[in-house]
Amino acid sequence: MFAHCTDPSTLSGLSWLACYLTNGKHLAFYASFGTVMLLLLVTAPAALGFGFVGATAARSRIPPLRWFGQIYTAMVRGVPEIIFFLFVPIAMDQGFEWLRHQVKCPDWTEPVRQGNDFLVCAAAKLPLSNSPQWVHEAYNFGLAVLAFAIVYGAFAANVLSGAMKAVPKAQLETAHAYGMSDRQTFWRVTVPQMWIYALPGLSNLWMILIKATPLLFLLGVEDIVYWARELGGSKTSIYAYPHPDWRLYYFLGLLVFYLLLTRVSEVVLARLTRRLSHGQATMAGEAQRKAAV
Amino acid sequence: MKKLLLGAAALTLTAGLGWAESHSVTRMGTEGAYPPYNFINDAGEVDGFERELGDELCKRAELNCEWVTNEWDSIIPNLVSANYDTIIAGMSITEERDEVIDFTQAYFPPDPSAYVAVSSDVDVMGGVVAAQTGTIQASHVASSGATLVEFATPDETIAAVKNGEADAVLADKAFLDPIVAESGGALSFVGDDVMLGSGIGVGLRESDTELKGKLDAAITSMKEDGTLNAMIAKWFDGMDAGY
Numbered sequence: 001m002f003a004h005c006t007d008p009s010t011l012s013g014l015s016w017l018a019c020y021l022t023n024g025k026h027l028a029f030y031a032s033f034g035t036v037m038l039l040l041l042v043t044a045p046a047a048l049g050f051g052f053v054g055a056t057a058a059r060s061r062i063p064p065l066r067w068f069g070q071i072y073t074a075m076v077r078g079v080p081e082i083i084f085f086l087f088v089p090i091a092m093d094q095g096f097e098w099l100r101h102q103v104k105c106p107d108w109t110e111p112v113r114q115g116n117d118f119l120v121c122a123a124a125k126l127p128l129s130n131s132p133q134w135v136h137e138a139y140n141f142g143l144a145v146l147a148f149a150i151v152y153g154a155f156a157a158n159v160l161s162g163a164m165k166a167v168p169k170a171q172l173e174t175a176h177a178y179g180m181s182d183r184q185t186f187w188r189v190t191v192p193q194m195w196i197y198a199l200p201g202l203s204n205l206w207m208i209l210i211k212a213t214p215l216l217f218l219l220g221v222e223d224i225v226y227w228a229r230e231l232g233g234s235k236t237s238i239y240a241y242p243h244p245d246w247r248l249y250y251f252l253g254l255l256v257f258y259l260l261l262t263r264v265s266e267v268v269l270a271r272l273t274r275r276l277s278h279g280q281a282t283m284a285g286e287a288q289r290k291a292a293v
Numbered sequence: 294m295k296k297l298l299l300g301a302a303a304l305t306l307t308a309g310l311g312w313a314e315s316h317s318v319t320r321m322g323t324e325g326a327y328p329p330y331n332f333i334n335d336a337g338e339v340d341g342f343e344r345e346l347g348d349e350l351c352k353r354a355e356l357n358c359e360w361v362t363n364e365w366d367s368i369i370p371n372l373v374s375a376n377y378d379t380i381i382a383g384m385s386i387t388e389e390r391d392e393v394i395d396f397t398q399a400y401f402p403p404d405p406s407a408y409v410a411v412s413s414d415v416d417v418m419g420g421v422v423a424a425q426t427g428t429i430q431a432s433h434v435a436s437s438g439a440t441l442v443e444f445a446t447p448d449e450t451i452a453a454v455k456n457g458e459a460d461a462v463l464a465d466k467a468f469l470d471p472i473v474a475e476s477g478g479a480l481s482f483v484g485d486d487v488m489l490g491s492g493i494g495v496g497l498r499e500s501d502t503e504l505k506g507k508l509d510a511a512i513t514s515m516k517e518d519g520t521l522n523a524m525i526a527k528w529f530d531g532m533d534a535g536y
Contacts, residue, residue, distance in 0.1 A: 008335075024336035094374070118374045119500060125375065130317040133359055136376075220364065220371075230326070230333060233448035236471045238328045240335040245452050 008240045020241045029227035033257070035141070036213050036224055043148040043209065048202075050153025055160035069157065076154030085215050088147035089140070093126065100124035137221070144219045152209055159201030164190055166197035168281060196276045196285075203269040210261055228254055318357050319504065321347050322377035325362035326446050327468055329528045330383035330493075333362070342528035343381045346400060349520065350495075353511040366426045366445055369394060372496060378504060379497055383465065385429050385490030395499045397508045399492025400521060402534050406430050408484045409469050410454060410461035417484040420460035423450040429489045430463040454480070463487075467529050 004011070005019035020026070057069030076084065097120045098112060105121035112120055122128075127135045167190050175185040216223040232247030277284035323331045325339055334340035339360040351358035361377050372380050372394060385403075386396045406429070408417045418438050424431040426443040434441040442459050444450045451472060453459040461483060462469075473480050495512075497505050515521040516536040525534040 024338070025333065028337045090374075119498075120375075129320060129375070129378070133361060136361070220367070229446070233326070233446070234451065234472075236328060236475050238332065238341075238471060242475070245448075245455065247452075 016241075020243075023241065025227070025231060028222070029224070029231055032222060032224045032227050035221065036216070039141070039145060039148065039213055039216060040210065042145050043152065044206065046145065046149035047152035047156050047205075047209070050149050051156025051158075051160050054153060054157030055164060058157065058161050059164065073154045073157045073161075076151055077158065081151055081212065082215065082218070084151050085144075085147050085218060088150060089143040089219055092143055092146060094118055097124055097126050100126065140219065141221055144216055144221055147219070148209070148212070148215075152205060152212075155205050155208075156202065159198050159205065160194065162201065163194040163198035167193045193280070196273075196280050196282060199269075199273055199276060203265075203273075206265060206269070207262055210258065210265065224254055224257070318359050319351065319379065320377035321351075321358050321360050322363050322368060322372060322380050322382065323347075323360065324365045324368060324382040326365070326448060327383050329467065329471070330465075331381070342524065343383065345528070346515075346521070346524055347379075347381050349515065349524070350508055350511040353514055354507040356507065364445065365428075369427075369496070373498055375498070378501065379495050379508070381495050383468075383493055384496050386492055386494045387429055387490055389432075390496070395497045395501070395505055396494035397497065397505055398512055399494045400512050400515075401493035401525065402536075403488055403490055403492045405466045405486035406433070406463055406489050407466040407469055407482050407486045408461045408463050409451075409473055409480050410483045411457075411480060413481060413483055415460045415483050417461050417463075421458075423453045423459035423462040424464065425450055428464075430465075433487060433489055434463055451480075467532070470530065 004015065005022070008016065008019055011019055054069050054072050057065050058073060060066045060069065097118075101108065101112060101120035101124035104123045108121050110119070112118065127139045171189055171193070172185055175189045180188065214223065214225045217225040228250035229247060232245065232250035234245040235242045273284070274288075278288055279285060323339055323343060325331055325333045327341075329341050331339060331341040331343045339362060344360065347358065347360070350356075363371050363377070365382070368380055368382060368384075369390070371377065380394070383401075384390070386399060390396070408415075408422070410417070416439075420439055421442060422434045422437075422439040423442050423444060424434050425447050426445055431441060431443055442453065444453060447464060447468060450459070450462045450464060454462045466486060469482070473482060495508050497508070512521070515524075519536075522534050522536050525532055
């Protein structure tokens with residue numbers, strides 16, 4: 001990074017620290033904070049989407065659809081998250097590869113499972129084994145996002161289905177009285193109003209999602225926990241910057257990062273609640289109305 | 294030796310055909326946490342003895358190689374599900390592993406494992422001994438009568454001894470040597486060295502016989518012309534591998 005960093009063994013004190021904190025490994029560490037934020041930004045809407053589909057399916061009049069929604073929420077909520085995070089990426093990966101294998105290599109005669117090996121033809125590999133490393137990493141990250149979205153989608157489905165039920169019955173009856181169909185009532189009355197009832201549950205879910213991001217580490221994604229452990233471990237003089245065991249400080253840094261992130265989220269969510277309560281037939285909305293009068 | 298040479302020559306001749314399109318990139322899997330065998334250097338790249346060796350093997354076998362790292366405890370499952378094509382991570386050849394994956398010939402001779410502790414009067418046969426999960430050292434400790442505590446990374450096993458969680462750690466001597474030397478007297482070797490495993494080889498899927506042939510031939514040629522000996526001496530403090 002800096003010109004004087006070419007020979008770290010001659011440095012000491014602050015200039016050593018400055019060089020140390022800007023070496024290639026640390027830059028990768030800083031970039032991994034972006035990975036975590038990206039995961040949050042992609043997963044939250046995806047999980048909300050899964051949740052919405054799950055909640056509407058669970059309310060459906062068509063039995064198979066309803067069973068699907070109910071089984072989805074019940075199953076994912078009843079299994080420890082960590083098991084799901086270990087299971088989903090492997091199952092998805094092998095599932096995708098198996099499907100591609102069936103399509104791309106129909107004349108392949110050897111079994112896909114040979115003892116311990118899970119082998120599909122080279123054209124069916126995901127990602128293709130000759131693709132560059134970043135494609136592999138992006139694919140792993142994609143699988144992780146999918147696992148997060150499925151698990152948190154189930155929680156969100158539960159919250160949203162509760163919120164849909166919480167919209168006052170009188171409003172729905174009024175909508176029907178005005179001649180709206182079920183579909184119109186759902187999209188024009190239930191959905192716009194359910195958010196205020198869903199918000200406490202969803203904010204809680206967002207907090208849990210933030211705190212679940214270190215699970216990325218379990219899925220082999222090089223996230224902040226991976227780099228903190230790697231950088232913090234004691235280094236002998238084979239490394240350019242030898243140091244004793246500093247994991248404590250690195251993990252302390254992560255702790256502060258997560259505290260800040262959840263604190264900022266709390267503030268933003270509190271504001272959002274205030275905005276959404278405006279004009280609603282809830283206690284908070286009623287209090288706002290009275291204060292304005 | 295002659296037989297081996299002939300076999301290797303035959304393999305190099307036949308293996309080249311029809312190879313290029315199926316494996317245009319060979320992905321080399323390593324742990325990146327076991328200096329001097331393999332580690333992530335300060336630029337964030339895989340470095341160490343096995344990096345240099347692997348690059349040379351790839352050059353001789355005319356493979357286009359790419360390095361990836363993987364946690365030690367899932368390094369074999371991810372090889373068999375073809376996330377990478379080789380394990381080159383200081384992995385000793387043992388019978389248990391050989392049932393699941395295949396190995397090339399050894400590129401590193403059987404190296405003694407040693408105990409390291411804070412004080413010299415530790416009972417390594419009856420105390421608490423740390424080792425990395427899924428290593429030959431861990432199975433040795435489990436069978437020695439000592440209480441085994443396992444850690445996911447080599448670094449954590451050393452930390453456990455320093456903070457008193459374990460009485461001693463058992464690991465490859467070549468890995469422990471620089472750590473003891475630089476601890477300023479805080480750590481020292483205790484007890485007798487133990488010989489475990491039958492050398493270190495490149496791990497491969499059992500179905501990947503072509504790649505095995507190519508790498509075996511490359512290792513043989515490096516043993517013949519003395520480059521492997523020189524490389525081991527360079528990374529392991531003048532050690533004589535005797536190939």
